[in-house]
Amino acid sequence: MPLARNRRHQRAVDYWPGFVDALSTLLIAIMFILTVFVVGQFILSREISGRDEVLARLNGQINELTQLLALEKGSNQDLQDSVANLQASLASAEGERTRLQALLSAGAGGQDAAKQQIGTLTQQLDEQKQVSDRALSQVELLNQQIAALRSQIAAVEAALQASEEKDQTSQTKIADLGRRLNVALAARVQELNRYRSDFFGRLREILSDRDNIRVVGDRFVFQSEVLFPSGGADLNPDGQTEMAKLAAALLDLAKEIPPEINWVLRVDGHTDNVALSGSGRYRDNWELSSARAISVVKFLIAQGVPADRLVAAGFGEFQPIAPGDTPEARATNRRIELKLTEK
CATH class of the missing domain: 1.10.287 (Helix Hairpins)
Known part of the structure; x- marks a missing residue:
């Protein structure tokens, strides 16, 4: 019986991330076209x-x-x-x-x-x-x-x-x-969106099936607990394993993307709204979120990803995706987001 349930779970296809990805891509394309029309006007x-x-x-x-x-x-x-x-x-x-x-x-x-x-x-x-x-x-x-x-x-x-x-x-x-x-x-x-979809598809295949690693819109989201210790910005062993898989998928994809597409992988660090104590290594959530994003970027560079294809950004607690101050909401907001985009 457990074997049958596992097979049904493997056959189930989650269409919702692809649907959200398509809607987000369409919205970006429409905004870009509107911008071009405004400039032309x-x-x-x-x-x-x-x-x-x-x-x-x-x-x-x-x-x-x-x-x-x-x-x-x-x-x-x-x-x-x-x-x-x-x-x-x-x-x-x-x-x-x-x-x-x-x-x-x-x-x-x-x-x-x-x-x-x-x-x-x-x-x-x-x-x-x-x-x-x-x-x-x-x-x-x-x-x-x-x-x-x-x-x-x-x-x-x-x-x-x-x-x-x-x-x-x-x-x-x-x-x-x-x-x-x-x-x-x-x-x-459309071409960049196709490569983004391929990249996310490969990540879904190579990363472990865990609830704290998921796709939200046009971003791949890692919960901070997977990669970092509490209050720290150094990748733990599990985080290094997951980031090594990510680097391998990114290097394979870089060989397929045409050189005329000037793409980058943006790494965004986010924290919850709990203030840090002044005695720690980081004075506030700005420094912590930035340090975590930079730590991921440096690890990817060490794995062979070109530095000019990576961007690190820290947002502190000011871009939450789950409202409220419950433990579940705070855990959801502590995350690392990856987005493949064009410069």
């Missing part, structure tokens, strides 16, 4: 704001040129009215001269007076012609200025259109870059 907003400033300047120049064109058109119309008035005056003077010449031919008595009046009218006519010529010159100059303004407006509109086309091209490139980056990052995350 920030770069895009800077590009668009720069384009908006250029468009605002170009629109301002168009408005100024339009106002100048309106003023020049008004001046041109005034000059044309003056020319029309001068031409009317010229026609009137010519009519008067004709009338006087007729009077001169009709009677010789008023010939001198008529000649004098004709000379005066001829002089006035010459002055009116000179004024008319100057007005026509000003009209021609205004027409040239209007043509130049129209050319400037056409150049500004062409620059505005080119800026809009360039802005659309930049937005298309940014969107394409974002899509390619998302695909690449998703592939990297």
Whole structure:
């Protein structure tokens, strides 16, 4: 009967850690993708704001040129009215001269007076012609200025259109870059998650089936009692045995991970919330948790694990996984966590 129960226990498969591992991996991937989108949105907003400033300047120049064109058109119309008035005056003077010449031919008595009046009218006519010529010159100059303004407006509109086309091209490139980056990052995350799952699977196979060694989310958790004596940070014989198995699994996995994946194994030390006495080797739980994490890292390095693939961190009692102050909760919170992640 005990043999049958052991066989049933071996055939039972615990799917819950894998489910939690998959959910955690999915959450990390989603957070990373959101971060990439935020960065892409920030770069895009800077590009668009720069384009908006250029468009605002170009629109301002168009408005100024339009106002100048309106003023020049008004001046041109005034000059044309003056020319029309001068031409009317010229026609009137010519009519008067004709009338006087007729009077001169009709009677010789008023010939001198008529000649004098004709000379005066001829002089006035010459002055009116000179004024008319100057007005026509000003009209021609205004027409040239209007043509130049129209050319400037056409150049500004062409620059505005080119800026809009360039802005659309930049937005298309940014969107394409974002899509390619998302695909690449998703592939990297999936690849690292696959190796993490392989690593945890190997640890489950090689480590002894004990309740105080388990998987929590994306981390492999050792209870401190397995590795260290109470209040100490030196690995005990059982802890060295378990860590040697861990080092062997990590070295085998390192041979399979591609070099472009910059991975590390993070070792986190945690304690309970019971304050340490001042007479011990460590003054508080910060020092104790850090010393335990460093002790594990140094042992793994001694087993051949590269030092640049290891990170040690101490969290004291400030990251508990079991609430409350019961002995069971404190025992659960005293732990060493291992997490395979990317730098």
